[in-house]
Amino acid sequence: xxxxxxxxxxALKSVRKMLASGKLKPGQQIIQDALASRLGVSRVPVREALxxxxxxxxxxxxxxxxxxxxxxxxxxxxxxxxxxxxxxDEAIRIGVPKATxxxxxxxxxxxxxxxxxxxxxxxxxxxxxxxxxxxAIYRLCNEERLITMIENLWDSxxxxxxxxxxxxxxxxxxxxxxxxxxxAVKQKDVKESLKIQSAxxxxxxxxxxxxxxxxxxxx
Amino acid sequence: xxxxxxxxxxALKSVRKMLASGKLKPGQQIIQDALASRLGVSRVPVREALxxxxxxxxxxxxxxxxxxxxxxxxxxxxxxxxxxxxxxDEAIRIGVPKATxxxxxxxxxxxxxxxxxxxxxxxxxxxxxxxxxxxAIYRLCNEERLITMIENLWDSxxxxxxxxxxxxxxxxxxxxxxxxxxxAVKQKDVKESLKIQSAxxxxxxxxxxxxxxxxxxxx
DNA sequence: CAGTCAAACTTTGTATAAAAAGTTTTTATT
DNA sequence: AATAAAAACTTTTTATACAAAGTTTGACTG
Numbered sequence: 001x002x003x004x005x006x007x008x009x010x011a012l013k014s015v016r017k018m019l020a021s022g023k024l025k026p027g028q029q030i031i032q033d034a035l036a037s038r039l040g041v042s043r044v045p046v047r048e049a050l051x052x053x054x055x056x057x058x059x060x061x062x063x064x065x066x067x068x069x070x071x072x073x074x075x076x077x078x079x080x081x082x083x084x085x086x087x088x089d090e091a092i093r094i095g096v097p098k099a100t101x102x103x104x105x106x107x108x109x110x111x112x113x114x115x116x117x118x119x120x121x122x123x124x125x126x127x128x129x130x131x132x133x134x135x136a137i138y139r140l141c142n143e144e145r146l147i148t149m150i151e152n153l154w155d156s157x158x159x160x161x162x163x164x165x166x167x168x169x170x171x172x173x174x175x176x177x178x179x180x181x182x183x184a185v186k187q188k189d190v191k192e193s194l195k196i197q198s199a200x201x202x203x204x205x206x207x208x209x210x211x212x213x214x215x216x217x218x219x
Numbered sequence: 220x221x222x223x224x225x226x227x228x229x230a231l232k233s234v235r236k237m238l239a240s241g242k243l244k245p246g247q248q249i250i251q252d253a254l255a256s257r258l259g260v261s262r263v264p265v266r267e268a269l270x271x272x273x274x275x276x277x278x279x280x281x282x283x284x285x286x287x288x289x290x291x292x293x294x295x296x297x298x299x300x301x302x303x304x305x306x307x308d309e310a311i312r313i314g315v316p317k318a319t320x321x322x323x324x325x326x327x328x329x330x331x332x333x334x335x336x337x338x339x340x341x342x343x344x345x346x347x348x349x350x351x352x353x354x355a356i357y358r359l360c361n362e363e364r365l366i367t368m369i370e371n372l373w374d375s376x377x378x379x380x381x382x383x384x385x386x387x388x389x390x391x392x393x394x395x396x397x398x399x400x401x402x403a404v405k406q407k408d409v410k411e412s413l414k415i416q417s418a419x420x421x422x423x424x425x426x427x428x429x430x431x432x433x434x435x436x437x438x
Numbered sequence: 439c440a441g442t443c444a445a446a447c448t449t450t451g452t453a454t455a456a457a458a459a460g461t462t463t464t465t466a467t468t
Numbered sequence: 469a470a471t472a473a474a475a476a477c478t479t480t481t482t483a484t485a486c487a488a489a490g491t492t493t494g495a496c497t498g
Contacts, residue, residue: 063481263482462478
């Protein structure tokens with residue numbers, strides 16, 4: 001049986017979910033007491049969960065003032081996407097040549113599930129599967145630390161990803177790109193994989209920046 | 220005036236120092252109570268400091284068993300050096316072309332101080348200045364997140380760096396490499412900078428791996 | 439004598455409460 | 469009415485205490 005998780009572990013999971021779903025919004029203060037009683041635990045494990053998120057850059061800690069959900073400006077977004085391109089390109093260079101037919105089937109599986117979610121209009125599920133799809137490709141490189149870093153970067157963008165997938169044209173484009181990507185991986189074509197991924201990212205960055213500046217005006 | 224640090228902040232600093240100096244050794248359990256009374260604080264802020272280090276991968280947390288100093292095997296070392304090369308190369312590509320004469324003077328300053336420390340045989344001071352030297356170069360890229368990631372990777376290697384600098388031939392070689400590097404940066408020669416840095420890292424990795432396997436036999 | 443169980447012990451995990459810092463509101467003064 | 473000081477309030481930070489889990493020791497059993 002899976003042994004019981006500690007309060008801090010469940011707290012961390014919950015807060016991650018709240019960040020991803022937008023229940024906690026960028027810039028917002030996280031009142032420890034409110035969060036703790038919401039989760040039915042004391043403030044101590046909540047604080048430990050927040051410390052982890054702070055180290056990952058997802059929340060900002062201002063001593064004696066508290067924890068705030070990290071806010072990304074256009075420059076931050078550029079930096080994160082830049083880091084993603086550096087690390088993801090490397091993961092592809094190492095991993096794609098090693099892709100087995102079974103790997104391709106697994107990757108295609110996530111794509112197919114994603115299409116189903118898209119048909120049902122379940123944006124949250126789409127986001128989850130989109131991530132699984134891409135991470136399955138990066139995981140081919142088999143370098144644990146590299147993979148973890150890429151995951152952290154994706155985490156930082158969680159709050160902004162929902163924004164992106166809200167637009168149906170983005171959803172369509174995403175699915176098209178994925179289909180192309182599967183072909184490239186299947187053929188172990190590193191160069192083509194890099195090209196598709198890069199275009200995919202650039203489009204997302206541009207769109208999110210655009211949405212962000214539109215959003216900023218209404219503040 | 221600089222406002223008073225919180226207990227968790229001072230605890231974090233202290234533990235970092237203990238990890239870097241080898242007072243806390245890889246694999247060793249960190250007894251929270253002992254550490255807390257040593258630092259004159261309660262266990263709560265100590266645990267928060269450890270959470271941060273856990274997120275950075277410098278300690279391992281095993282629920283209900285405790286925190287242990289992270290141990291790196293040969294594979295971990297390879298991965299970390301691999302990540303370093305990816306990120307540091309990028310920092311050089313972006314930063315070196317932007318180096319101003321003032322930057323070069325500052326970088327050379329760390330090198331000169333390092334030579335002085337070497338003459339005095341102060342290995343700890345050498346390690347500190349070695350790091351300042353390299354980070355000053357990486358900082359030229361001006362990408363905050365990229366720099367932070369590189370710093371984290373250097374942190375992970377702290378416990379093993381002392382090992383490396385204990386050998387006088389490594390210290391000499393390090394100083395020679397630095398002198399060459401300063402020339403390359405001064406001339407804004409990206410290609411040459413990359414070459415020197417890469418050789419520098421490869422040498423260190425090989426040496427540390429060698430020392431590690433020699434060390435493992437005595438366990 | 440090896441293996442298992444239970445009690446004693448150690449260490450971690452979390453709740454609670456008190457202390458410290460920061461923020462807001464109120465009151466007093468010019 | 470505007471500003472400054474102080475009081476009230478909120479929230480964070482840390483110490484303490486208790487609960488829970490893991491480890492060790494030693495007695496008992498086959």
